[in-house]
Amino acid sequence: MKKTMLGLVTYLILGLASGYSQSVYILFDPNVDQARYANKILTEALKGKGYHISPDRGAYDFLLNLDINSVKLEKEAYMIIPDRKVITVNGGDANGLLYGSLSLKEKVLNGIPISEIGFEQEKPELEFRGIKHNLPWDAYRANPALDQHYLTARDINYWEAFLDMMAENRFNVLSLWNLHPFTYMIRPKNFPEASPFTDAEFMQWQELYRGIFRMARERGIETYIVNWSIFVSEEFSKAHKVAKDNFYPHFYVDGDTSEIVKRYTRESVTQVLEEYPDLTGFGISHGEGMGGMTPQQRQDWMNETMIEGMRLANRKTKFIHRVPFSANLGSGGSTSRDTERLTREAMEKIDYFDGPIWVEMKFNWSHAHSTPDLVKVHGGELGDTYFVPEPKNYKITWMARNEDFFTLRWGVPDFIRLHIAKNNHSYVGGYFIGSEGYIPVKDYFTAINKPVDWKYAFQRQWLFYKLWGRLLYNPQTPDEVFKAEFNRRYGKNTEDLLEAFSLSSSTQLRLASVFDSTWDLTLYGEGFMSLDKGTMKYISVDKLINQKTMDPNYISVKDFVGQGTSAGTGYEIKITPLELANRLERDCKRALELVENIELKDNASLLYEVSDVQAWSNLGLHLAEKLRGAVHLQTFRVSASEIHRELAIAHLENALSYWDKVIAVTRPIYKDMPLTPYLHNNNALFHWEHLRPEVEDDISIAKGQKINSLD
Numbered sequence: 001m002k003k004t005m006l007g008l009v010t011y012l013i014l015g016l017a018s019g020y021s022q023s024v025y026i027l028f029d030p031n032v033d034q035a036r037y038a039n040k041i042l043t044e045a046l047k048g049k050g051y052h053i054s055p056d057r058g059a060y061d062f063l064l065n066l067d068i069n070s071v072k073l074e075k076e077a078y079m080i081i082p083d084r085k086v087i088t089v090n091g092g093d094a095n096g097l098l099y100g101s102l103s104l105k106e107k108v109l110n111g112i113p114i115s116e117i118g119f120e121q122e123k124p125e126l127e128f129r130g131i132k133h134n135l136p137w138d139a140y141r142a143n144p145a146l147d148q149h150y151l152t153a154r155d156i157n158y159w160e161a162f163l164d165m166m167a168e169n170r171f172n173v174l175s176l177w178n179l180h181p182f183t184y185m186i187r188p189k190n191f192p193e194a195s196p197f198t199d200a201e202f203m204q205w206q207e208l209y210r211g212i213f214r215m216a217r218e219r220g221i222e223t224y225i226v227n228w229s230i231f232v233s234e235e236f237s238k239a240h241k242v243a244k245d246n247f248y249p250h251f252y253v254d255g256d257t258s259e260i261v262k263r264y265t266r267e268s269v270t271q272v273l274e275e276y277p278d279l280t281g282f283g284i285s286h287g288e289g290m291g292g293m294t295p296q297q298r299q300d301w302m303n304e305t306m307i308e309g310m311r312l313a314n315r316k317t318k319f320i321h322r323v324p325f326s327a328n329l330g331s332g333g334s335t336s337r338d339t340e341r342l343t344r345e346a347m348e349k350i351d352y353f354d355g356p357i358w359v360e361m362k363f364n365w366s367h368a369h370s371t372p373d374l375v376k377v378h379g380g381e382l383g384d385t386y387f388v389p390e391p392k393n394y395k396i397t398w399m400a401r402n403e404d405f406f407t408l409r410w411g412v413p414d415f416i417r418l419h420i421a422k423n424n425h426s427y428v429g430g431y432f433i434g435s436e437g438y439i440p441v442k443d444y445f446t447a448i449n450k451p452v453d454w455k456y457a458f459q460r461q462w463l464f465y466k467l468w469g470r471l472l473y474n475p476q477t478p479d480e481v482f483k484a485e486f487n488r489r490y491g492k493n494t495e496d497l498l499e500a501f502s503l504s505s506s507t508q509l510r511l512a513s514v515f516d517s518t519w520d521l522t523l524y525g526e527g528f529m530s531l532d533k534g535t536m537k538y539i540s541v542d543k544l545i546n547q548k549t550m551d552p553n554y555i556s557v558k559d560f561v562g563q564g565t566s567a568g569t570g571y572e573i574k575i576t577p578l579e580l581a582n583r584l585e586r587d588c589k590r591a592l593e594l595v596e597n598i599e600l601k602d603n604a605s606l607l608y609e610v611s612d613v614q615a616w617s618n619l620g621l622h623l624a625e626k627l628r629g630a631v632h633l634q635t636f637r638v639s640a641s642e643i644h645r646e647l648a649i650a651h652l653e654n655a656l657s658y659w660d661k662v663i664a665v666t667r668p669i670y671k672d673m674p675l676t677p678y679l680h681n682n683n684a685l686f687h688w689e690h691l692r693p694e695v696e697d698d699i700s701i702a703k704g705q706k707i708n709s710l711d
Helices: 004-015 033-048 094-109 155-167 200-220 236-241 259-273 297-314 339-349 413-423 462-473 479-490 496-504 506-514 539-548 557-568 577-596 602-639 642-666 674-682 688-701
Strands: 023-027 060-066 077-082 086-091 119-124 127-135 173-178 224-227 281-284 318-322 355-361 393-400 428-434 531-534 533-540
Touching: 004 119, 023 033, 033 060, 033 094, 033 200, 060 094, 060 200, 060 236, 060 577, 060 642, 077 127, 077 642, 086 094, 086 281, 094 479, 094 531, 127 393, 127 462, 155 200, 155 462, 173 428, 173 642, 200 224, 224 318, 281 297, 297 339, 355 428, 413 496, 428 462, 479 496, 479 602, 496 506, 496 577, 496 602, 533 674, 533 688, 539 557, 539 602, 539 688, 557 602, 577 602, 577 642, 602 688, 642 688
Parallel strands: 023 060, 060 086, 127 173, 127 428, 173 224, 224 281, 281 318, 318 355, 355 393, 393 428
Antiparallel strands: 077 086, 077 119, 531 533
């Protein structure tokens, strides 16, 4: 009997401590989408922690009052106000209400009792916090790395999970990109022959798009369709004998400016907006599909088709305008002052969109995860035309493209904070993050046949999305928020993983800063690969020596050996190759120490986190030794001092040993992977192991046994 009573008392104590027998009533307006969603997520979180959700407002231990107060708070801002048994979540609008509820949910999941919830207030730093998500149908580029996502991306459950992640991390814009979206969304009223689908097939596509837009609206997320330019369906092309190459899988083709193509495009834009009321707007590109056209002709075509189609719709819409794109007749990147003026003048004549035009610019072209200083955009250096005088009807939205890491997890919070601090000017509205050559849908990476806590590819990179989203909303979000997430996911004493990732995955930032790159395939950071004579190859020691830097504060190997530290004269910081090597070694060794004693406890998900830190760290140590070897090899070539060749060989042998450690870490846990950068390599599969012979070639180059790879 005593044992029974003791067990009951213990049960009651433990139950009260974890929330059992405490009831919560949630007061919200069911007519507000975000309030309904907030009620749903709070209910799930509270039940998961043992609280009872009371259906009776007259009987509760705590009342959560979810309310909008636009008088006290600005858009998307929130306050959490505890007052004994009542906790009020005030939002400046429906989104602010949701973000306050998400913050409350986070605290509950982190084990904070409702009775200990404190006052909190936050407001958004940036208005536009978007994700670029390419679609695998009519995709930009055609290869297995993109095609493999087709079925998973057609599953509405994937989009629900992705949109949940976006809301949780305070993203408020989802942009969906493919060559020609229209036939997946509508049967063009005057061009039914453009559709390739049966009625049943078309209904499935409609249900998918409507489901995505509806769920996004419920989570306070705007949606945009962004297509490339003069593309049609193959069926339309053949029916009308126009735009003969302007359909998937063709990309770099001439523009077809025939009237029927203009009319088809214009009417399709209007019809999409009218049939999908939850869609926020469109985005335009002056690029692929417009070969042979001058900048003025491109702008005129857009005015007559995409922009006019939006104007003719029976409702207000929002607008994304990509700049700059091409200042000549080609489809590639180029910039000029005249094109900038032309584009700005065209945008400033538009006054019928809802809110500012969001002007998208690629930050440091396709490799934003490099230096936080703006060095270039798509096409080259950017003038001040778009900023001076300050625009009145548009805002710049930086595109922080990632074409550098798809496999390894990444997270450097201070880089993102610094990026925002340096680039959040008065004329800036926000950021996109996302990739061109990677679609975050199907998990095609995981090799271990054990349970993991992700289903989709984007869930593997949870830290990447959480850091960018939360810091775009509030750059002052402390590291403790992200450390707590590690502990919640993997148990106590795993918070050191945040610092470990910050130190180790800075390897990517440093490589992309010291090695200049432009479009997508000119650098693949986690693979230490770049485009070389038409194919993707491991970056040889000779390529590293001769490549100029992305960040002007870094000094290239060739300039350092030729001019010493004077090569960096005139810049704020002068980082030599040897100083960079020392920083890499210091940080990566510290990262390895931080994860050395983390107990994996047969947790496969935690194993991947720790292993990725180890992989990045050994890649960083590899780069450190390679830089030292490159300096000595170039010094030998200049001075003919044999000791420098011997030192170069020794450092490059060390670099190979660190590459072997990368292989040892990644081989058991990662599959051979289809990779868009291998588009030019006959769709070969990627793994670090496959590059080992090229890494070893560096030693032969230093020994003089291999012809200079740049000859």
